[in-house]
Amino acid sequence: MPNPHQRSVAHDIVLIAVFLAALWLPLLDSILRLDPTRLSASRATPVRMPQTFGWREWKKYAGAMKWHLQTTFGFKALLIRLHGIIKVNWLGIPSARGVLIGKDGWYFLRGERIIDDYCGWVPFTDDELGQWKQVLEAREKWFAERGIVYLFLIAPDKHSVYEEYLPDAIARGRGSTRLGQLTEFLQQNSEFRIVDVRPALREFRSQQRLYNRTDSHWNDLGGFVASREVASRLSSWFPAVRPLSTSDCSVSTTFGPGGDIARFLGLKFDLSEGHVHARHPAERVVKDASGGDLKVTTVDVVYRQKVVTECSDGEIPKAVIFRDSFGEALMPWLAQHFRRAVFVWSDEIVPEVIEQEQPDVVIQEFIERRLTTMQPENPPTFGAQATTSGELR
Numbered sequence: 001m002p003n004p005h006q007r008s009v010a011h012d013i014v015l016i017a018v019f020l021a022a023l024w025l026p027l028l029d030s031i032l033r034l035d036p037t038r039l040s041a042s043r044a045t046p047v048r049m050p051q052t053f054g055w056r057e058w059k060k061y062a063g064a065m066k067w068h069l070q071t072t073f074g075f076k077a078l079l080i081r082l083h084g085i086i087k088v089n090w091l092g093i094p095s096a097r098g099v100l101i102g103k104d105g106w107y108f109l110r111g112e113r114i115i116d117d118y119c120g121w122v123p124f125t126d127d128e129l130g131q132w133k134q135v136l137e138a139r140e141k142w143f144a145e146r147g148i149v150y151l152f153l154i155a156p157d158k159h160s161v162y163e164e165y166l167p168d169a170i171a172r173g174r175g176s177t178r179l180g181q182l183t184e185f186l187q188q189n190s191e192f193r194i195v196d197v198r199p200a201l202r203e204f205r206s207q208q209r210l211y212n213r214t215d216s217h218w219n220d221l222g223g224f225v226a227s228r229e230v231a232s233r234l235s236s237w238f239p240a241v242r243p244l245s246t247s248d249c250s251v252s253t254t255f256g257p258g259g260d261i262a263r264f265l266g267l268k269f270d271l272s273e274g275h276v277h278a279r280h281p282a283e284r285v286v287k288d289a290s291g292g293d294l295k296v297t298t299v300d301v302v303y304r305q306k307v308v309t310e311c312s313d314g315e316i317p318k319a320v321i322f323r324d325s326f327g328e329a330l331m332p333w334l335a336q337h338f339r340r341a342v343f344v345w346s347d348e349i350v351p352e353v354i355e356q357e358q359p360d361v362v363i364q365e366f367i368e369r370r371l372t373t374m375q376p377e378n379p380p381t382f383g384a385q386a387t388t389s390g391e392l393r
């Protein structure tokens with residue numbers, strides 16, 4: 001019969017050998033190039049190993065070497081995936097600090113104090129609410145004086161629409177979220193209204209899923225529902241604008257890799273799911289600035305600083321839309337209402353773009369969680385920046 005002590009020693013030796021192999025794999029790869037996925041594992045452009053010839057180069061050596069290793073680290077994808085499998089699949093805990101594992105295969109972000117806001121632990125002060133009111137009213141007035149319609153849209157975080165999939169340990173407190181506070185405060189103290197798409201999303205979700213389980217963004221259909229609320233608001237100034245109906249779009253589902261949260265966990269190809277797609281098959285054709293059909297990826301958002309679209313049948317001549325990654329799913333739908341639309345990746349309004357485009361409509365969109373970190377710009381500063389090169393109209 002084998003000696004139990006001998007089996008224990010053999011087990012320890014195997015563990016030590018596996019541990020040492022994992023430590024040495026990246027170094028061996030830097031010499032022998034063993035990992036065929038070495039460069040594709042990084043989203044960044046590979047950085048060359050730093051060359052040191054003088055004092056200035058030596059001072060920058062540590063930082064340069066860090067970026068070199070991050071973009072050329074051997075077996076990086078494999079090690080991150082194994083880390084995710086062990087923690088998420090085996091231990092049931094997230095392998096990334098900013099991720100929360102929900103129910104029924106749903107995953108949520110938890111950074112930027114998202115959960116604190118959901119629980120009502122970080123409410124706006126009265127002064128902060130007053131500042132937001134002052135800023136939004138000043139923006140609206142500034143644009144109105146120049147014949148421009150201004151809309152302010154907050155894209156809800158996923159848990160604001162699908163809170164039932166949060167873990168049982170996360171419970172909403174008595175306090176409201178910052179978005180709820182701000183919306184209610186403006187309703188009671190101002191004529192300015194946020195484009196609040198939460199009620200529409202919550203009502204429509206019974207028909208079809210509007211956010212992907214493994215992604216932090218809404219999907220094509222979520223963007224469609226939100227865009228209808230924007231179009232409905234625009235019709236107050238432009239009666240020709242007709243909000244699209246569900247019969248105007250075709251919906252399909254494809255099975256594929258997980259979204260951005262799955263990628264954060266290193267499990268993009270392990271946490272695959274059905275992705276909901278919505279397309280507009282009707283008569284209106286939207287082109288990008290190059291003349292090609294507008295193609296937008298919303299499952300794994302592609303960063304693009306500026307996108308220009310054209311639609312000859314649009315009811316409104318020009319628009320500028322300042323947006324974040326949630327704006328990707330809005331593009332195909334909003335672009336149909338404008339003969340020319342410029343989508344700019346920016347949380348804040350860029351006056352130079354307004355001056356250059358001379359738009360009829362300006363839409364500002366960003367994600368709900370930014371309300372926990374963003375400070376609105378001072379209205380006089382905004383106005384001064386926007387008029388340094390003359391009146392727009």
